Amino acid sequence: MRLFENIALVTGAAGGIGRAVALCFAKEGAVVIASDNNAKGCAETLALLEQQGGCGCSVVADVTKEEEICLLYRHIRERYGRVDIVVNIAGGDCEPSADIEEIDYLKMSANLDLNLKSCMLSCREAARLMKPQGFGKIVNMSSLVYRGSPNQFSYSAAKGGIYAFTRSLALSLGRYGITANALAPALVEVPAFVAALGQERWEMLRKECAQRYPLGRVATPDDVARCALFLASDDAAFITGQILEISGGARL
Numbered sequence: 001m002r003l004f005e006n007i008a009l010v011t012g013a014a015g016g017i018g019r020a021v022a023l024c025f026a027k028e029g030a031v032v033i034a035s036d037n038n039a040k041g042c043a044e045t046l047a048l049l050e051q052q053g054g055c056g057c058s059v060v061a062d063v064t065k066e067e068e069i070c071l072l073y074r075h076i077r078e079r080y081g082r083v084d085i086v087v088n089i090a091g092g093d094c095e096p097s098a099d100i101e102e103i104d105y106l107k108m109s110a111n112l113d114l115n116l117k118s119c120m121l122s123c124r125e126a127a128r129l130m131k132p133q134g135f136g137k138i139v140n141m142s143s144l145v146y147r148g149s150p151n152q153f154s155y156s157a158a159k160g161g162i163y164a165f166t167r168s169l170a171l172s173l174g175r176y177g178i179t180a181n182a183l184a185p186a187l188v189e190v191p192a193f194v195a196a197l198g199q200e201r202w203e204m205l206r207k208e209c210a211q212r213y214p215l216g217r218v219a220t221p222d223d224v225a226r227c228a229l230f231l232a233s234d235d236a237a238f239i240t241g242q243i244l245e246i247s248g249g250a251r252l
């Protein structure tokens, strides 16, 4: 077991990728704090995790609200006294497909709040726990659009910001035994996409991407979970400040 008795917070744990990460970490022996603002989904993830013999708890928190992030970490401090791993996955694109002339102030703010500021605040709270314990692994969810993406201006800016922020974290926290890295998946097949687009449009998108990606398919949530596991485990003990592209070779 690669994460035996590690205390691991996973945000976005009700979602496609977050759930896969929570289940994967639990299988590897971690005690998982599954957090999301979707209470039902969060409880379902915990139930699945327990069914497979894992343990942990679920905590409902909206990561766009500073006070809820603080309460989440207070819960962790009071219940476990430490946190070994933090994987910040909660996020999503609040302004998909807008021309630059059309980008909207409220939607761009929502993208920065949900993807970037939430991650920064969670890492602030994580650092407050991890620095005194002299150990920690932070894994932040960027996206391949960190390289830039036409019509995804605020989302790509937020995900690019996560990369810069993660490097800054690595620079300042390394001396405390804390690593910070980011994940950058290309398209991942998650139920939320299929639900939002409908089966037919999703299939078109999937086919179109699969043709462009050298490995000939889009990613699964498990592809991403295994990379999160690597960065959270001792196998990546000497890796920090990196972004790991999980892209099947897209955009090489």
Ligand SMILES: NC(=O)c1ccc[n+]([C@@H]2O[C@H](COP(=O)([O-])OP(=O)(O)OC[C@H]3O[C@@H](n4cnc5c(N)ncnc54)[C@H](O)[C@@H]3O)[C@@H](O)[C@H]2O)c1
Pocket (backbone or CB within 6 Å): 011, 012, 013, 014, 015, 016, 017, 018, 035, 036, 037, 038, 041, 061, 062, 063, 064, 089, 090, 091, 092, 093, 114, 141, 142, 143, 144, 184, 185, 186, 187, 188, 189, 190, 191, 192
């Ligand atoms: N699916 C992809 O193709 C893809 C590619 C690259 C990066 N990502 C990133 O991966 C992460 C997970 O996305 P996913 O594909 O699993 O989608 P998803 O919609 O299934 O998961 C997102 C989760 O975040 C939660 N969430 C949303 N707003 C929240 C809030 N304010 N507070 C707390 N939780 C909140 C949702 O309830 C959901 O459970 C996101 O950060 C996304 O930007 C996804």
